[in-house]
Amino acid sequence: MRRHATMEWLLQTLAGYADRQAMVRGERSITYADLLASCRSWSGRIREHGIQPGEVVSLEGDYSPSACGAMLALLANRNVIVPLSASVRHRRDELAEIAQVDRSIVFDGGPEAAVRTLARSGHAGLLDTFIKEEKPGLVLFTSGTTGRPKAILHDFAAFLERYKAPRDTLRTLTFLLFDHIGGINTMFHTFANGGTIIAPDSRTAPAICALIERHRIELLPASPSFLNLLLLSGVHRDYDLSSLRIITYGTEVMPDATLNAARLAFPEAQLRQTYGLSELGILRAKSRASGSPWLRIGGEGIETRIVDGVLHIRSGTAMRGYLNAPNPFDEEGWFDTQDEVLEDGGYIRILGRRSEVINVGGRKVYPVEVEDVLLQMPEVADAAVRGEPNPLLGSIVAAAVNVQEPLEPSELKARIRSFCRGKLEEYQIPVKIEIRQGELYTDRYKKIRKEQLPGR
Known part of the structure; x- marks a missing residue:
């Protein structure tokens, strides 16, 4: 044939x-x-x-x-x-x-x-x-x-078709899974440019660092949740990671606290934000600067527009459709990403998924903004913020946290409220706080929110 x-x-x-x-x-x-x-x-x-x-x-x-x-x-x-x-x-x-x-x-x-x-x-x-x-x-x-x-x-x-344009030849770790759009992109991008993929047997922070040191890996595609875990553990200090030239991150919004910590931990590596959806593939994105949360999405065959604060994309390489759901494209071929964004001079900053925005008395709260402040606290190892129904306000802000050391819930709540004052508006400060023992991310290292949190 x-x-x-x-x-x-x-x-x-x-x-x-x-x-x-x-x-x-x-x-x-x-x-x-x-x-x-x-x-x-x-x-x-x-x-x-x-x-x-x-x-x-x-x-x-x-x-x-x-x-x-x-x-x-x-x-x-x-x-x-x-x-x-x-x-x-x-x-x-x-x-x-x-x-x-x-x-x-x-x-x-x-x-x-x-x-x-x-x-x-x-x-x-x-x-x-x-x-x-x-x-x-x-x-x-x-x-x-x-x-x-x-x-x-x-x-x-x-x-x-997107891989026909020559790119850098790099030694790349396949961190994202075999059935993830980012993982498929990593594999074919590397192969098309004659690079080397290093496939991990385990995706724990020590295992990833050991592979980077042993195989002199140059490109690490990761998620913000994994980078936070890596930096929190401090295990990166135990290995020679000087070969890293580029760290890309996507799949979820990056908290500023994690981004700043990554910039300090890997000063010689470029931090590049990627953008992609399973429906659209991984799109060409250019950060305003290394470590900047602002990026420009575009390239040949890619169009973007912002409608009511939400990013819409039209792409010549978008999916053909869902096999078990209605066609999500409008009559002109635009796809509503459901990502709320800010725009500045052609660059956008992703605030979060519309479905995750918390409406507190008519005012919007983006979970990542609250998580960013919580992650600055020395007591907090990780945090996942979600909305919970409230008969008066519509929703309240709830936070599940991993703590560095054991604390009474009442003491932690008092410390969180004290720390957040002046950094967040009163309506953004978590009202409900739960201490969690288990991870706050999935096996794909993506933050768990809503009813998916373990133990609910």
Whole structure:
């Protein structure tokens, strides 16, 4: 079968890097020649198992030479690929049903991946229409931990077009997960530019720092929650992290306190904010300056506008649509990101998701503004702020906190109120405060808010 032109470009590009180191996982290191050999091996297995172009195939696992080779082979075979990480394995049946998966390839850490056939009578709706176009596809899921996740369908060939423009060749850590839009972006951005991806077995702060030191990693894509955890632990002082040239952060709003601490801890590294959504992909973004919370989103094929304080984006590489939800684009192709922003001279500052804004007596409170102040307190290790219903005000500000040392709740509440006075308006100061023992972030290192907080 004739390959798609974009896939031909990608394979030829990778072949040009044949002798370069493509990937490191544990004690194993492979070159680009090895990666392409894995792709060819998987192409053979795909034929052996009778996997036809257009079939929907889930890839369950994490970054590995074999999993990456399988993804390339499925791309070449024009399959619709559904990457799934171990963090969602407990929901695999539900996700497979939503994505209309025909086959699953499971990497469970053993030497061989298992290929399974699922009972499927055919495809329906948007997916059926897309498959008839004979293009490779990509299905990702929204990351909400409650409710039914939405399945996002991308034209994978169009998705890859953004990597044709040459960028820096860097040794990059794949911190974001295999089924995360940022993780997919990291992998293909690195491969397209002949860089090396270093895949962690563990995403704890000590494990990440050890990998940076050992493999002289230059680019660390992370989340604000992980950076806060790293800086709070102080473990970065125990390792040589001088190889880091760039630290990118996204997936959630960065508190100023964490950003300032990161700037002090890594003075030689550029701190770059990224912006992306699973529905739109990772978009070109330029920070006003290293470590600035202001950024400009744009580039070829990208348009932005602000409507009632909310960012809207129109992109030529946006998703084709949801498989299990209504089309979110308006008649002109604009997507409402639900991110409230400020604008200044073409740059924007993201304040937070509209769904997370707390309405206190008609006045808006952005959780990250309150968290930023709480994180400046020596008593507070981490904080997650949310709104709770109130019959008089509509909502009140509630905060869950991890403390550095044991404190009585009444004492902590008094200290928080005292510290926040003069830094926050009275209506922004938390009324309800809970001390939490567990983490305030998900396994994707993203802050947990609302009813998702453990113990509620």
